[in-house]
Amino acid sequence: MSNTDRLRELAISDAGFVFDPVTGHTYNVNATALAALRALKEGASPEAVIANVQEAFETDADDDVARDVYDLLSRLREHGLIK
Amino acid sequence: MNTTLSATVAVTGMNATDNPAPGVAVARALRHDPHFTGRIIGMGYDPLDPGFYAAGLLDGGAILPVPSAGRDALHHRIRELVEQFGITVLVPTLDSEIRAVASLESELRALGVNTFVPTVEAIERSSKPQLPKLGDVPGIRVPESVSVMTADSLPALVRMFELPLVVKGVYYGAAVAHTESDVTAWFHHFAATWGLPVVVQRHLSGDEYNVCAVGDGTGAMVGAVAMRKLALTDKGKGWSGVTVRSPALLQLAERVIRALRWRGPLEVEVIAERGELNETSLHVIEINPRFPAWCYLSAASGQNLPSAVVRLAVGEPVPIPLPAYEPGRMFVRISLDQVADMGTFGQLSATGLLPFATPLQP
Numbered sequence: 001m002s003n004t005d006r007l008r009e010l011a012i013s014d015a016g017f018v019f020d021p022v023t024g025h026t027y028n029v030n031a032t033a034l035a036a037l038r039a040l041k042e043g044a045s046p047e048a049v050i051a052n053v054q055e056a057f058e059t060d061a062d063d064d065v066a067r068d069v070y071d072l073l074s075r076l077r078e079h080g081l082i083k
Numbered sequence: 084m085n086t087t088l089s090a091t092v093a094v095t096g097m098n099a100t101d102n103p104a105p106g107v108a109v110a111r112a113l114r115h116d117p118h119f120t121g122r123i124i125g126m127g128y129d130p131l132d133p134g135f136y137a138a139g140l141l142d143g144g145a146i147l148p149v150p151s152a153g154r155d156a157l158h159h160r161i162r163e164l165v166e167q168f169g170i171t172v173l174v175p176t177l178d179s180e181i182r183a184v185a186s187l188e189s190e191l192r193a194l195g196v197n198t199f200v201p202t203v204e205a206i207e208r209s210s211k212p213q214l215p216k217l218g219d220v221p222g223i224r225v226p227e228s229v230s231v232m233t234a235d236s237l238p239a240l241v242r243m244f245e246l247p248l249v250v251k252g253v254y255y256g257a258a259v260a261h262t263e264s265d266v267t268a269w270f271h272h273f274a275a276t277w278g279l280p281v282v283v284q285r286h287l288s289g290d291e292y293n294v295c296a297v298g299d300g301t302g303a304m305v306g307a308v309a310m311r312k313l314a315l316t317d318k319g320k321g322w323s324g325v326t327v328r329s330p331a332l333l334q335l336a337e338r339v340i341r342a343l344r345w346r347g348p349l350e351v352e353v354i355a356e357r358g359e360l361n362e363t364s365l366h367v368i369e370i371n372p373r374f375p376a377w378c379y380l381s382a383a384s385g386q387n388l389p390s391a392v393v394r395l396a397v398g399e400p401v402p403i404p405l406p407a408y409e410p411g412r413m414f415v416r417i418s419l420d421q422v423a424d425m426g427t428f429g430q431l432s433a434t435g436l437l438p439f440a441t442p443l444q445p
Contacts, residue, residue: 011411021410023290023360024311024327080359 096176097127097134130431144437300346306405
């Protein structure tokens with residue numbers, strides 16, 4: 001199983017509601033996490049996700065986007081959605 | 084499953100309260116089958132059972148003798164109802180009925196009534212006191228439990244299992260006890276309510292999942308739908324849930340059915356330790372020898388298990404396994420006031436019968 005197989009199974013709505021059809025767990029994510037999650041689901045690297053979010057949300061370079069993306073990855077790992 | 088199903092099906096368990104019996108869900112699932120052209124006779128123990136009043140659900144109804152009246156009383160009543168309604172299939176949905184119906188199978192067949200229920204031996208092996216033995220089967224994990232006949236043995240079990248632990252009635256009910264006095268109180272409660280033994284089980288923390296499944300009686304699983312509860316009542320009953328696609332849960336149900344050579348419907352209650360869905364984290368905490376009250380979700384998610392059971396009862400072949408169900412189908416129960424006709428209540432109260440096309444008087 002690749003690192004994104006479990007992510008690919010997630011059903012994600014535009015409103016930021018996420019349903020895991022394997023466990024039945026549901027999550028709510030904000031707009032930036034939603035963009036990051038969708039990119040990760042497509043197989044983007046963390047670095048590419050950070051760049052995508054910075055561009056999409058027009059953040060300043062010193063904003064903590066990288067920290068937030070790595071925090072998201074950590075939470076996904078806790079929930080068994082990535083390795 | 085694409086052929087016309089024209090049986091006259093008697094379904095028990097019309098008591099759809101906040102702790103609902105499965106009968107209404109079974110009847111709804113049959114109505115959900117577009118090929119079902121038969122009739123449904125609802126059966127219950129009280130003229131006020133809510134299912135009798137559900138618009139469009141039943142073609143007739145009947146009051147049964149209480150289970151404590153015994154199998155002969157049930158046999159006699161079924162014979163009367165066969166004459167009244169021409170019943171060809173009986174689907175019992177309450178724990179208290181399954182043994183009696185299983186032991187009456189040949190007598191019922193002689194009346195022209197088909198059933199699809201497990202053997203008495205399989206029911207016994209699935210019971211709470213016998214459940215730990217199922218843990219000897221490879222791939223089936225069961226939390227340690229002990230059947231208790233006297234309160235004297237409770238302190239030793241508290242030391243062995245540590246608190247909290249689970250206390251269960253022999254037929255029904257479970258409570259998590261957080262103190263030794265709670266353990267004693269629940270022991271006496273369940274002993275007084277359901278008799279002995281009372282089962283004391285090691286408490287496992289994790290996510291609870293339920294699988295509704297059907298076995299063909301040879302060891303094969305006809306179908307299975309797995310569900311995670313999303314909301315519970317104060318009695319711990321699922322008020323909302325969602326179907327999940329977990330191969331590990333379905334495989335566990337398949338192992339249970341194979342081990343018991345289960346015939347008919349059952350519900351496997353599972354705890355996933357740490358929320359992980361794999362062979363080593365899944366533990367069977369209970370087996371219910373009947374459809375669960377949420378079984379309409381099986382029909383709504385694309386795998387109509389009640390319809391399959393009725394088809395198997397009348398000897399119609401069904402594809403094994405049934406087509407896959409859809410994950411992410413959700414149910415949320417609702418309490419509402421059905422406006423009912425006093426004529427229905429009066430008919431059931433006075434005669435114990437709700438005949439076909441009962442004219443309801445204003």
